[in-house]
Amino acid sequence: MSKPEYRSLAVMPTTTDQTIQGYAATYWDGTADTEFRQGRFVERLLPDSLELSPALYACLDHDDSRVLDHVKATLTTVLDARGLAYAFPLREQDPDHSTLKAKLDGGLITGSSVAFVITDEDWKRERTDQVRYVKRATVLHVSPVYIPAYPATSADLRSQQNLSALYQKYQTNLRVARLHKLAL
Secondary structure: OOOOEEEEEOOOOEOOOOEEEEEEEEOOOOOHHHEEEEOOEEEEEOOOOEEEEEEEEEEHHHOOOOEEEEOOOOOEEEEOOOEEEEEEEOOOOOHHHHHHHHHHHOOOOOEEEEEEEEEEEEEEEEOOEEEEEEEEEEEEEEEEEOOOOEOOOEEEEEOHHHHHHHHHHHHHHHHHHHHHHHHO
């Protein structure tokens, strides 16, 4: 297995009644906000390039000693047309959850990130940039972070009512995506 790579996005994680949610990764849509850039290296996640590890978990700022939730517990993940969304309930009795809530409320954490292993990619030279197109990657964990790599990510606190609305939107997007795939 390849070494995990970490990418962050500037999409505000949120909390509410209390649920922490965000977009940990966004697919490239042709805009700079949906690509990772470091100097002349550019990375773009192609639509439908992500798959989820069955052991997927959430941790604070990529720190494996600060696990926030797990898919075998209450972590919910959704791959939609935009990318990878996640949500989990806020448990203020957990010190890492309290820390995260304070950082979200204070605006110190505004984005999210993923750790993934890339299993299929293409490289192209575009002008002076080396561009990696990620065609397939397995996500190991999601993470609210201080410095996101992809500006289009988010992390924030939402109420349970907002989470229900998000789930309904996901169901609608899923139906549209299935219809779109059938039309192809």
